[in-house]
Amino acid sequence: MIELFRNMKISQKIPISISVFIILPLIISLIAINSTDTINKNGQDIYDNYFVSFINLTDARQYLYQQFVLIKSHIISPDDKSMRDTEQKISNASVNFHTSLTKFEQTLDSGEETKLLYKFKTQLTTFELLTEQIITLSKSNQDIAADRLANEEYGLLFNDMQHNMAGMLETNIDGAQALYNSNHQHHQTTRSLIILVTVIIIAIGLFIGWLLISTILEPLLKIQCHIASLTHSGDLLLQLDIEGKDEISELAESFNTMLESLFHAHNKLIQTEKLTSLGSLVAGVSHEINTPLGIAVTIGSTIKDNFQNFSILFKEKKVKRSDLEHYEKEVNECLDILLNSLDRAVVLIQSFKQVAVDQTSEARRIFFLSDVTDEVIRIHHHKIKRLGITFDCVIDKNIEMDSFPGPLGQVMTNLFNNAIIHGLESTNSGIIAISAYLNDSIVIIKIEDNGKGIPKAFIDKIFEPFFTTKLGEGGSGLGLNIIFNIVVNLLDGKISVVSTLGKNTCFTLELPLVSPQKIIKINDND
Numbered sequence: 001m002i003e004l005f006r007n008m009k010i011s012q013k014i015p016i017s018i019s020v021f022i023i024l025p026l027i028i029s030l031i032a033i034n035s036t037d038t039i040n041k042n043g044q045d046i047y048d049n050y051f052v053s054f055i056n057l058t059d060a061r062q063y064l065y066q067q068f069v070l071i072k073s074h075i076i077s078p079d080d081k082s083m084r085d086t087e088q089k090i091s092n093a094s095v096n097f098h099t100s101l102t103k104f105e106q107t108l109d110s111g112e113e114t115k116l117l118y119k120f121k122t123q124l125t126t127f128e129l130l131t132e133q134i135i136t137l138s139k140s141n142q143d144i145a146a147d148r149l150a151n152e153e154y155g156l157l158f159n160d161m162q163h164n165m166a167g168m169l170e171t172n173i174d175g176a177q178a179l180y181n182s183n184h185q186h187h188q189t190t191r192s193l194i195i196l197v198t199v200i201i202i203a204i205g206l207f208i209g210w211l212l213i214s215t216i217l218e219p220l221l222k223i224q225c226h227i228a229s230l231t232h233s234g235d236l237l238l239q240l241d242i243e244g245k246d247e248i249s250e251l252a253e254s255f256n257t258m259l260e261s262l263f264h265a266h267n268k269l270i271q272t273e274k275l276t277s278l279g280s281l282v283a284g285v286s287h288e289i290n291t292p293l294g295i296a297v298t299i300g301s302t303i304k305d306n307f308q309n310f311s312i313l314f315k316e317k318k319v320k321r322s323d324l325e326h327y328e329k330e331v332n333e334c335l336d337i338l339l340n341s342l343d344r345a346v347v348l349i350q351s352f353k354q355v356a357v358d359q360t361s362e363a364r365r366i367f368f369l370s371d372v373t374d375e376v377i378r379i380h381h382h383k384i385k386r387l388g389i390t391f392d393c394v395i396d397k398n399i400e401m402d403s404f405p406g407p408l409g410q411v412m413t414n415l416f417n418n419a420i421i422h423g424l425e426s427t428n429s430g431i432i433a434i435s436a437y438l439n440d441s442i443v444i445i446k447i448e449d450n451g452k453g454i455p456k457a458f459i460d461k462i463f464e465p466f467f468t469t470k471l472g473e474g475g476s477g478l479g480l481n482i483i484f485n486i487v488v489n490l491l492d493g494k495i496s497v498v499s500t501l502g503k504n505t506c507f508t509l510e511l512p513l514v515s516p517q518k519i520i521k522i523n524d525n526d
Helices: 002-006 010-075 080-106 111-139 143-233 247-315 321-359 369-379 381-387 405-423 479-490
Strands: 365-368 389-395 400-403 430-439 442-449 494-500 504-512
Touching (some): 010 080, 111 143, 143 247, 369 381, 369 430, 400 504, 405 442, 405 479, 479 494
Antiparallel strands (some): 430 442
């Protein structure tokens, strides 16, 4: 069942869950309504058939007792007026008695009460005849006979009738108690049933809730965490793994496909950025080499001219000692200048070769940080000189790293160009400072310029891909994003930036002295 629910589409899971949460409470409501109707009906029966009849029978018993007492009063009445008043009271009590008895008879519900009532009515006829006889005897001043009749036959009959009425009352109470017990039992049964169904509904609800959480909420949270992790690490090879066949699993599959496409596109962009950087290096080296080579060519021409002049003098046999000494002096001076120029060109070419090899590969090796920095600075020296920018470098010569010098050099190059293009834009002066020091096993590198700074609104966005303030002016918005990915993913470090608008910008790299072993996946087709 769990696997079936997991493989359902969300468009099926939600309606099914809603239907369950509607139907189950409806069942409880129907049970409660049915139980309430039954309890109400039983309560009404107790009132109509027992409570009302009990009151009527109790009233009838009271009026019968009034008649018995009034008969005694009639016998001892002192005069005719008292007798007439007593007879009126006896008549009123008799009327009330018959009214209550009739009402009681209308609410009879059991055969036992009917039998008792029939016997009672038989006695009632005799009781009423005896009442008339006693009144007649009393009115004819036969008080002794009337009193004897009232105490003997009339009294015995009254006691018997009272006993019958007590029996009817007891039967009435027993019936009401039986119906009450039945009602109470029904209530308890219904209550237990509602509790049971409620527990079942809660269990089903919790189970469905767990299914919804495990098949919808948890995968969504997993996607959210994956995106957050991806944003932090930038590792486009990190794939989502979500089971199921619903819309979320389809989303995860599409997301993985997108990441794979982005990974290949990112590699192409990195290679393009490397080639662009390499082109910049070539242009810079060409400019730097041109100066010493130009000097060498000029000196070579000077040496050639001096040699030709000396050769003419030698052929004409006009060479003097002073001419030879002068020629020797000029040649030595020219050779010194020529060799220095050629040495400078050789150093530049060697630096270019090292930087070029590093920046077109991700080879790991042991190197001194100051050497990599000097090589990158030397290649870009022409930009500083041309723009009138002062460069300040303070790096410990003993910082030896086991890492990737090429990507590190590319990071420095991009940050250096970023400072020139954005920080020191439209200025003929400025300072770019680079410093580095060790903090335990972490190398802290700071590259700072005193340019125009970065607005606060841009600080959190500058490492995002395609974010640029030079849109339409040749800026791709990928430079700092590529730096971020190189520092975080390849060099296993951190990069941060602080900036004061109109004052300065400082990028800080935190790199491990020994980079962790990593397998760098590069698509050869890219």
